[in-house]
Amino acid sequence: MKKRTASRAKKTSFNKxxxxxxxxxxxxxxxxxxxxxxxxxxxxxxxxxxITVGNLNYYxxxxxxxxxxxxxxxxxxxxxxxDKVLETSSKTPEERLSSLIAYLxxxxxxxxxxxFFPELWALSNHDPYAQKxxxxxxxxxxxxxxxxxxxxxxxxxENTKNELALYFSCTIEGMTMFVGSGxxxxxxxxxxxxxxxxxxxxxxxTR
Amino acid sequence: MKKRTASRAKKTSFNKxxxxxxxxxxxxxxxxxxxxxxxxxxxxxxxxxxITVGNLNYYxxxxxxxxxxxxxxxxxxxxxxxDKVLETSSKTPEERLSSLIAYLxxxxxxxxxxxFFPELWALSNHDPYAQKxxxxxxxxxxxxxxxxxxxxxxxxxENTKNELALYFSCTIEGMTMFVGSGxxxxxxxxxxxxxxxxxxxxxxxTR
Amino acid sequence: MKKRTASRAKKTSFNKxxxxxxxxxxxxxxxxxxxxxxxxxxxxxxxxxxITVGNLNYYxxxxxxxxxxxxxxxxxxxxxxxDKVLETSSKTPEERLSSLIAYLxxxxxxxxxxxFFPELWALSNHDPYAQKxxxxxxxxxxxxxxxxxxxxxxxxxENTKNELALYFSCTIEGMTMFVGSGxxxxxxxxxxxxxxxxxxxxxxxTR
Amino acid sequence: MKKRTASRAKKTSFNKxxxxxxxxxxxxxxxxxxxxxxxxxxxxxxxxxxITVGNLNYYxxxxxxxxxxxxxxxxxxxxxxxDKVLETSSKTPEERLSSLIAYLxxxxxxxxxxxFFPELWALSNHDPYAQKxxxxxxxxxxxxxxxxxxxxxxxxxENTKNELALYFSCTIEGMTMFVGSGxxxxxxxxxxxxxxxxxxxxxxxTR
DNA sequence: AATGAATGAGCGTTCATTCAT
DNA sequence: TATGAATGAACGCTCATTCAT
Numbered sequence: 001m002k003k004r005t006a007s008r009a010k011k012t013s014f015n016k017x018x019x020x021x022x023x024x025x026x027x028x029x030x031x032x033x034x035x036x037x038x039x040x041x042x043x044x045x046x047x048x049x050x051i052t053v054g055n056l057n058y059y060x061x062x063x064x065x066x067x068x069x070x071x072x073x074x075x076x077x078x079x080x081x082x083d084k085v086l087e088t089s090s091k092t093p094e095e096r097l098s099s100l101i102a103y104l105x106x107x108x109x110x111x112x113x114x115x116f117f118p119e120l121w122a123l124s125n126h127d128p129y130a131q132k133x134x135x136x137x138x139x140x141x142x143x144x145x146x147x148x149x150x151x152x153x154x155x156x157x158e159n160t161k162n163e164l165a166l167y168f169s170c171t172i173e174g175m176t177m178f179v180g181s182g183x184x185x186x187x188x189x190x191x192x193x194x195x196x197x198x199x200x201x202x203x204x205x206t207r
Numbered sequence: 208m209k210k211r212t213a214s215r216a217k218k219t220s221f222n223k224x225x226x227x228x229x230x231x232x233x234x235x236x237x238x239x240x241x242x243x244x245x246x247x248x249x250x251x252x253x254x255x256x257x258i259t260v261g262n263l264n265y266y267x268x269x270x271x272x273x274x275x276x277x278x279x280x281x282x283x284x285x286x287x288x289x290d291k292v293l294e295t296s297s298k299t300p301e302e303r304l305s306s307l308i309a310y311l312x313x314x315x316x317x318x319x320x321x322x323f324f325p326e327l328w329a330l331s332n333h334d335p336y337a338q339k340x341x342x343x344x345x346x347x348x349x350x351x352x353x354x355x356x357x358x359x360x361x362x363x364x365e366n367t368k369n370e371l372a373l374y375f376s377c378t379i380e381g382m383t384m385f386v387g388s389g390x391x392x393x394x395x396x397x398x399x400x401x402x403x404x405x406x407x408x409x410x411x412x413t414r
Numbered sequence: 415m416k417k418r419t420a421s422r423a424k425k426t427s428f429n430k431x432x433x434x435x436x437x438x439x440x441x442x443x444x445x446x447x448x449x450x451x452x453x454x455x456x457x458x459x460x461x462x463x464x465i466t467v468g469n470l471n472y473y474x475x476x477x478x479x480x481x482x483x484x485x486x487x488x489x490x491x492x493x494x495x496x497d498k499v500l501e502t503s504s505k506t507p508e509e510r511l512s513s514l515i516a517y518l519x520x521x522x523x524x525x526x527x528x529x530f531f532p533e534l535w536a537l538s539n540h541d542p543y544a545q546k547x548x549x550x551x552x553x554x555x556x557x558x559x560x561x562x563x564x565x566x567x568x569x570x571x572e573n574t575k576n577e578l579a580l581y582f583s584c585t586i587e588g589m590t591m592f593v594g595s596g597x598x599x600x601x602x603x604x605x606x607x608x609x610x611x612x613x614x615x616x617x618x619x620t621r
Numbered sequence: 622m623k624k625r626t627a628s629r630a631k632k633t634s635f636n637k638x639x640x641x642x643x644x645x646x647x648x649x650x651x652x653x654x655x656x657x658x659x660x661x662x663x664x665x666x667x668x669x670x671x672i673t674v675g676n677l678n679y680y681x682x683x684x685x686x687x688x689x690x691x692x693x694x695x696x697x698x699x700x701x702x703x704d705k706v707l708e709t710s711s712k713t714p715e716e717r718l719s720s721l722i723a724y725l726x727x728x729x730x731x732x733x734x735x736x737f738f739p740e741l742w743a744l745s746n747h748d749p750y751a752q753k754x755x756x757x758x759x760x761x762x763x764x765x766x767x768x769x770x771x772x773x774x775x776x777x778x779e780n781t782k783n784e785l786a787l788y789f790s791c792t793i794e795g796m797t798m799f800v801g802s803g804x805x806x807x808x809x810x811x812x813x814x815x816x817x818x819x820x821x822x823x824x825x826x827t828r
Numbered sequence: 829a830a831t832g833a834a835t836g837a838g839c840g841t842t843c844a845t846t847c848a849t
Numbered sequence: 850t851a852t853g854a855a856t857g858a859a860c861g862c863t864c865a866t867t868c869a870t
Contacts, residue, residue, distance in 0.1 A: 012829090020829085036333045038245050042865060053865090055830050063865065115332050121384045122329035125322045126243050134384070135391060166385060166392055167402045171374075174381020177328045177341070178373060184342060185373055195374045198413075199406045206405075221853065249840060260841090262855050270840060424850090431850075450747045452659050456844060467844090469851050477844065529746045535798045536743035539736045540657045548798070549805060580799060580806055581792075581816045588795020591742045591755070592787060598756060599787055609788045612827075613820045620819075635832065663861060674862085676834050684861060 007072075008065035010058060024049045024059055028070040033115045037123055040067070064129075071133040074116070078137050081107075082144050093151035098197050100148060104141075104172050105179075105193045114180030117173070142169055152204055160207055168200055214279075215272035217265060224266075231256050231266055235277040240322045244330055247274065271336075278340045281323070285344050288314075289351045300358035305404050307355060311348070311379050312386075312400045321387030324380070349376055359411055367414055375407055421486075422479035424472060431473075438463045438473055442484040447529045451537055454481070478543075485547040488530070492551050495521075496558050507565035512611050514562060518555075518586050519593075519607045528594030531587070556583055566618055574621055582614050628693075629686035631679060642680055645670050649691040654736045658744055661688065685750075692754045695737070699758050702728075703765045714772035719818050721769060725762075725793050726800075726814045735801030738794070763790055773825055781828055789821055 009021045027049035032040050042063055046056040060066035085100055107113050123130035145165040149156065156164075179189045216228045234256035239247050249270055253263040267273035292307055314320050330337035352372040356363065363371075386396045423435045441463035446454050456477055460470040474480035499514055521527050537544035559579040563570065570578075593603045630642045648670035653661050663684055667677040681687035706721055728734050744751035766786040770777065777785075800810045 010829090036329060038333070041863085043863085052831055054832070054868090057866065058829065058831095061866080118325060118328035118332060121325040122243060124384070125325060126245075138385070163395055163398050163402070166395055167378075167399055167406075170381040170385055170399065171378040172381070173384065174377040174379070177331075177380065178345070178377055188370055188373055191370050192374055192377065195370070195410060199374075199410055202409055203402060203406055217853090219853070224853070227854080248838080250838080259856055261843090261857065264841065265854065265856095268841080426850090434850090450743060452747070455842085457842085466852055468847090468853065471845065472850065472852095475845080532739060532742035532746060535739035536657060538798070539739060540659075552799070577809055577812050577816070580809055581813055581820075584795040584799055584813065585788075585792040586795070587798065588791035588793070591745075591794065592759070592791055602784055602787055605784050606788055606791065609784070609824060613788075613824055616823055617816060617820055631832090633832075638832070641833080662859080664859080673835055675836065675864090678862060679833065679835095682862080 008069045009060060020049075020051070021059055024051070024056065024066070025070050025073050028066055029074065029112075029116075032067075032070065032119065033112050036115075037067075037119055042066075068129050071120075071130065075133055075136055079140060082140050085144055086147060093148060094201060097145075097148045097152060097200065100144060101168075101172065101196055101200065102193060105175065105189065105196070108172065108176045109179065109181050109186070109189055111181040114176060114182065117176055138169060138173075142166060145169065149204065153207065156207055164200075164203060164207070167203070168196075171196055171199075215276045216267055227256075227258070228266055231258075231263060231273070232277050232280050235273055236281065236319075236323075239274075239277065239326060240319050243322075243326055244274075249273075275336050278327075278336065282340055282343055286347060289347050292351055293354060300355060301408060304352075304355045304359060304407065307351060308375075308379065308403055308407065309400060312382065312396065312403070315379065315383045316386065316388050316393070316396055318388040321383055321389065324383055345376060345380075349373060352376065356411065360414065363414055371407075371410060371414070374410070375403075378403055378406075422483045423474060434463075434465070435473055438465070438470065438480070439484050439487050442480055443488065443526075443530075446481075446484065446533065447526050450529075451481075451533055456480075482543050485534075485544065489547055489550055493554060496554050499558055500561060507562060508615060511559075511562045511566060511614065514558060515582075515586065515610055515614065516607060519589065519603065519610070522586065522590045523593065523595050523600070523603055525595040528590055528596065531590055552583060552587075556580060559583065563618065567621065570621055578614075578617060578621070581617070582610075585610055585613075629690045630681055638680075641670075641672070641676075645672075645677060645680055645687070646691050646694050649687055650695065650733075650737075653688075653691065653740065654733050657736075657740055663687075689750050692741075692750065696754055696757055700761060703761050706765055707768060714769060715822060718766075718769045718773060718821065721765060722789075722793065722817055722821065723814060726796065726810065726817070729793065729797045730800065730802050730807070730810055732802040735797055735803065738797055759790060759794075763787060766790065770825065774828065777828055785821075785824060785828070788824070789817075792817055792820070 007021070009024075012018060012021070024045065028040065028045045031044045031048055035044065040063075042053055042056055045066065046053045049056065056066075060069070085103065088096070088099075090096070091099070108117075120130055120134055124134045125131075142162070142165040145168050146161045149161050149164055175189075175192055177183065178185045179192055180186070214228070216231075217224065219225060219228070231252065235247065235252045238251050238255050242251065247270075249263055250260055252273065253260045256263065263273075267276070288310075292310060295303070295306075297303070298306070315324075327337055327341055331341045332338075349369070349372040352375050353368045356368050356371055382396075382399055384390065385392045386399050387393070421435070423438075424431070426432060426435070438459065442454065442459045445458045445462055449458065454477075456467055456470055459480065460467045463470065470480075474483070495517075499517060502510070502513075504510070505513070522531075534544055534548055538548045539545075556576070556579040559582050560575045563575050563578055589603075589606055591597065592599045593606050594600070628642070630645075631638065633639060633642070645666065649661065649666045652665050652669050656665065661684075663677055664674055666687065667674045670677065677687075681690070702724075706724060709717070709720075711717070712720070729738075741751055741755055745755045746752075763783070763786040766789050767782050770782050770785055796810075796813055798804065799806045800813050801807070
């Protein structure tokens with residue numbers, strides 16, 4: 001799979017510029033996760049990145065460009081993760097499905113993910129690009145699930161696999177606000193994971 | 208259950224003032240849902256309500272007071288809805304659980320709810336009051352689920368009921384971003400509802 | 415001496431209105447002394463007077479009118495005080511001059527006076543009416559001093575008496591910021607009074 | 622004596638920024654003297670300085686920081702003046718005391734001083750920083766007077782010198798509102814100066 | 829590449845004032 | 850007389866963006 005993100009940053013052929021862009025995008029993500037999109041300001045990003053506002057605007061002429069590039073970067077990192085999951089071919093298909101669920105739930109429990117996605121969901125209702133990124137990420141997530149479903153039950157038709165994957169995804173993502181990092185029911189995380197596994201396999205076997 | 212929300216608005220016992228406050232809170236909700244908290248400004252609310260900024264500030268001295276009152280109002284309306292559900296005593300317990308699921312999923316598919324809650328989730332990571340409202344609303348939602356679970360399986364211990372209710376809630380709320388109003392998988396709404404019912408009852412009966 | 419202050423308040427023939435105006439003017443003075451002209455707002459005066467802003471504006475259409483009436487009231491009360499001082503005919507002229515000095519210095523040490531006059535001095539540089547009131551009050555004060563000087567040394571020409579009175583007034587008023595109520599050199603108040611008496615009598619006798 | 626005022630302005634080592642800050646502080650002082658603290662607004666200062674509000678806020682993030690820096694600047698200029706007076710070692714001690722009085726009275730007669738100090742006195746009753754500046758300036762002024770008193774009469778105890786200096790200061794500062802620039806008794810300025818000299822020396826020699 | 833300086837729009841809020849009842 | 854409601858201007862301040870160097 002080719003991975004080329006169209007950078008909105010100032011075209012630069014120097015290493016310094018490239019690493020600066022990396023610094024900026026990380027700073028942007030940090031602020032976004034920490035303070036939310038509301039308080040994602042060019043000033044804060046510049047401060048976090050240790051550069052001046054003027055210089056930040058040299059690399060990213062608009063806040064929108066910066067934000068979209070930051071989303072791209074997150075998308076890329078999830079692409080990587082999902083690729084890794086697909087490549088691991090250990091154990092039985094059921095075990096691999098359980099492993100995926102475990103991975104997703106553990107990820108959703110990290111402070112970054114717990115804060116990042118609700119922010120993205122909210123934004124996707126107003127910003128078409130955020131919406132697009134959301135669809136990309138979840139489409140990729142579902143593809144992984146679909147592949148695993150196909151291994152468990154190859155005979156299911158496409159539509160059923162899609163719907164099962166969508167249902168699984170809803171259940172897991174919905175846990176973010178309740179058992180995510182720092183959330184009031186964080187202690188029920190493992191039980192949720194167990195219920196999800198049980199419930200998913202059951203749904204799968206009754207189709 | 209006593210339900211009296213302490214209004215942060217200008218104290219007024221006149222009809223004009225009362226209906227203005229209602230208009231304002233509706234306007235605030237409209238802007239919040241339409242544009243997100245980001246763009247919920249006093250000026251936009253005033254415009255939406257058809258009044259001047261000065262007049263808006265006459266009723267709500269601070270944006271925070273207005274916002275919190277708006278959240279309270281939404282909370283109240285959900286309290287009402289949940290009470291109604293608890294009072295309807297038709298059919299079998301299983302049917303009533305299915306009805307609740309149907310209600311929740313239909314609600315999540317309305318344009319307001321689809322946009323309102325992700326905004327609230329995102330906000331709750333940064334604003335303590337939003338966090339409090341979220342916990343209130345979902346605590347009430349889970350209580351309704353718990354009560355219905357208790358009707359279906361009275362012998363379950365409290366902890367199990369709580370965890371089942373939490374799991375159900377995660378699954379349903381997680382649908383918002385995928386099959387909510389205008390979302391790309393809206394067409395799978397009914398199938399999601401069906402899967403949820405089947406899955407929930409199965410989990411219930413295997414405890 | 416005729417004392418009729420041209421009231422800028424709503425003309426009213428009812429006792430209720432008259433007493434309300436009194437309440438308002440007292441409230442205005444309290445706020446002025448407490449918070450300074452900077453923070454003398456119609457809202458604060460209304461609150462202090464226990465009425466609504468609307469009603470305050472019924473009595474005083476403009477803040478300026480209210481403020482000027484308040485100044486008039488203070489002016490009247492000083493007229494009264496000075497009249498009293500002139501009427502007391504006890505002791506020797508020197509003793510009476512010392513008494514006046516004592517009175518002025520004690521007055522300047524009251525919390526109200528300590529705060530009122532600097533506010534008036536500052537204002538008089540920008541508000542012609544404040545300037546006029548200042549001149550009236552100090553002209554009256556100097557007249558009292560002049561009269562006492564005339565008793566001590568009737569042979570002095572008018573000009574010399576005026577200048578002596580002006581000098582005395584400068585010295586005494588200048589104490590406000592240093593030995594007024596709550597000021598850092600308040601403890602030197604008596605010594606200042608003593609120096610003033612000694613100095614004034616000396617100047618008087620060497621003319 | 623080390624004299625370094627901690628600037629609250631944007632840190633800058635460029636000439637442009639430095640001169641801008643100077644312009645801003647002068648503009649602030651002009652507005653303060655011209656219109657009073659009441660009307661010292663960021664907009665008016667920006668207008669007076671010939672820059673935009675945004676740019677003013679670039680240098681001074683808050684009005685308070687600007688105002689305090691402006692007060693510091695005035696304090697510094699008085700420190701300079703007082704130092705100069707202390708360094709001039711001409712004539713007899715009595716003549717130097719007379720010179721100081723002449724300087725102070727002439728200064729009080731300048732339009733800026735006539736308006737600046739009453740504003741500061743009024744403010745000091747409500748603003749702690751204004752109070753602090755007032756105490757600094759007058760403490761320095763009294764020190765100069767004390768030093769000259771000590772030259773004239775070295776045998777006086779500290780307390781007496783302090784009280785004499787305080788008394789002199791009251792007398793002189795009190796002239797501001799009466800013989801300051803544009804005041805109604807400005808024509809008596811010289812006579813006041815003469816009386817002050819005579820009176821002060823007399824008090825001094827009778828201790 | 830990077831800085832400091834500058835702009836102009838918009839924000840939440842306060843205020844004097846007006847008006848209908 | 851008195852109230853609550855409403856207006857519009859101004860306030861201090863923040864922000865994305867631009868520009869000269």
